[in-house]
Amino acid sequence: MKEITCKLLVIGAGPGGYVCAIRAAQLGIDTVIVEMAKAGGTCLNVGCIPSKAIIHTADDYAHAVAMAAGRNPMGIRVDSPGIDFMRTMAWKDGITGRLSMGVVNLLKKAGVKAVVGRAHFRDGKTVEVETETGSQVVRAENIVVATGSAPVELPMLPFGGNIISSTEALSLAQLPKSLAVVGAGYIGLELGIAFAKLGAKVTIVEAQERILPLYDAALTQPVAKRLAALGVEVRLGTRVKNLSGGGDALIVEDANGEETKLGAEKILVTVGRTPVTEGWGREELELDMEGRFIRIDDQCRTSMRGIYAIGDVTGEPMLAHRAMAQGDMVAEIVAGRRRSWDKRAIPAVCFTDPEIVSVGLSPDEARTAGHEIKVGQFPFAANGRAMTLASEDGFVRVVARADNHLVLGIQAVGAGISELSATFALAVEMGTRLEDVAGTIHAHPTQSEGFAEAAMKALGHALHI
Template identity: 70%
Template sequence: MKEITCKLLVIGAGPGGYTCAIRAGQLGVDTVIVEADKPGGTCLNVGCIPSKALIHAADTYHDLRHMAGQESPFGIRIENPELDLAKTVGWKDGIVARLNGGVLARLAKARVKIVHGKARFRDGKTVDVVTETGVQTIRAQAVVIATGSQPVELPGLVFGGPVISSTEALSLKAIPQNLVVIGAGYIGLELGTAFAKLGSNVTFVEAQGRILPQYDADLVAPVARRLTTLGVRVLTNVKAKGPSVGGLLVEDAQGAQQRLAADKVLVAVGRRPHVDGLGLGELDLDQAGPFLRIDEHCATSMRGVFAIGDITGEPMLAHRAMAQGELVAEIVAGKRRAWDKRCIPAVCFTDPEIVVVGLPPDEARAQGFDIRVGQFPFSANGRAMTVGRDDGFVRVVARSDSNVVLGMQAVGIAVSELSAAFSLAIEMGARLEDVASTIHAHPTRSEGFQEASMKALGHALHI
């Protein structure tokens, strides 16, 4: 094959990679992107998008079953709702396919050349791509590594058969009667809760002392109560030992073992960089543990080699990768850019949802800030009452000397949509007075943001 030369080579067409390539193309940079699978990466194909589709379908089915089983507070009665999982999966796959096509169309519009195949570094400027028609060599002035991450396996629980990762969980042909989820972090909680609503008997096995250990206890409490309502079993301070006949063998902190019945065992204990076969051994890149070390320009330790997204470590979030991709594209195009984000929003799509932006109270105090905290419950929010779910709250953390907002957190139904307002407030350097004096539409959950700020200032109106 004839060798390809370009100014920018992007390896991986996930959210970070395709954003980088599209922006570079818009800026007139001669760009090539390499992708071994479908465009969109984990997020679009087997992560964010399909999981949220499954969660929505599960929520809808559960609500209908609840209305059929007892008197609905809304006065709605229905008979025997049924689930056709094949149609549900087909609907989910249709959304993914539509977005796949959108990514390809935007790359083409930006005049980005797409090479389908698996890339392997020959050196810091040269990559060989194994395609269907042979090996394609690509030489570039700058290279962006955006290969993402993949699920972590546990010793003795290799993926295959009844042991599945989040990827297989999103394409099951039947709802498992008994599902054991190893890991009660956000990935495990999201999928496990969805399957509980679809009819599975779900058990969570968590090695630490509580679910969602990355979030503070106040935010997690409404989620834990909801799991109890759904009939989900949660085992904490318990470790998976290995497969057993018809299930999974686990052991608690005292050494006592038990067998959990399981048709499927979902392992959701984290993700690791996806670098298999990439040939990173041919490069001289500094690492931070298993991840590639980068600076404020997303540059690695080798000149002209950048890295973005999950391969650079936590937080492993698509929107972080996208922001990094845009930044690198503009740097390659000659613009002056540096990573100067004050916060990156994190959302857990559990029931209820959790959103965290900036510093929670304990972290703010640990960093030496003298703070004031305002918290407003959704039980005093009219919009929350009208949709029948008023559990949760909005919380604002601010410096006590200047009232500059340091962080915002919320737990409740649909609070993920508050993440943009939270992030904007911190990026703009808002003070409590700015938020409190901004007119928020009524009735909306966003009023909780205003009310929490008023509470921190000492003059809450509705509590």
């Protein structure tokens, strides 16, 4: 094949990579993108999107089971609910397939040249791509590394057989009767709750003393309550020692050193994700690292001129929308526009039951940063819309500076609260003050009223509590 030359080469067509390529092409930049699997990356194909499809299915099924058992407070009854899991998976695959093909079409529409294969750097301006039809060389003025991340594998629990990662969990051929989840972070809890609702006996093992350790206890308490209601056994302060000889049970050790054998049909390991920094020729470059991640500046520039890095490979938080924002910014920088990266307003969403949203600083983080603060919190138990949804657990909390009332952070936990994440992010991004939030008319009856009420509470004049 003859060589391809371009102004911008993007390695990886995940959320960050394809957004970067599309935006660059829109700006008139000659752009090539390389992807060795399906367009859309982990998030679209084996992460964010398919997991939400399974979570939604689990929610609907759990509601049907509750109705059949006469536990529905609205008086709705159904008979003999069941689930065709293969049909569920086919529906999920249909969604991911449509979205992946949509990304392909968007790239084509924008004029991006796509190359399918594995990329490997020869030097800082040249990449060789191994395709099905042979080797393709691409020379570029600028290169963006968007290689993403992969599930972390534990040495004593290598993936294979009954030991699965989130990728395999989202493509199971049948529902497991029992599931042991190693790790109580957001991936483990999202999937653990979903499979519990679908009928699996779920046990969660976590080495730390609390679930969702990246969130404060007030936010995770409603989730812990829901886990108990679903019959999920949560073993905190418990370490995995090994796998049983038969491969069908975990050997775990509690804080007192007592060992227990936990039987499970499937063992789901969700102890985090690691950046994909190997396998694409990093050794041919001189990139500065920051621990496991590629070091970048506030414009996503690496230590090598003309090479940028975006998304999971650059550090926490490993979120698709962070990668997308970085990709959009880098495309504009390559096009000659002035942009920089500010991560203060990146919303983090945990799609558990109930959901959790956090944007900006928590109360403890704000105090640690040296701020005198005001905190306002409004419970959904006092919100009419939450009552009509039969989902009163949770609250909205606003953190603001005490002197000028600048909003520093917003946290919330509640049913469907993820849909307010953009509202919260906008408030932090735009530099709103408590008076701005309290003075904005929020539609009634909606859960968003809790946001205004929390701001009023911080100002000392809450109306409904």
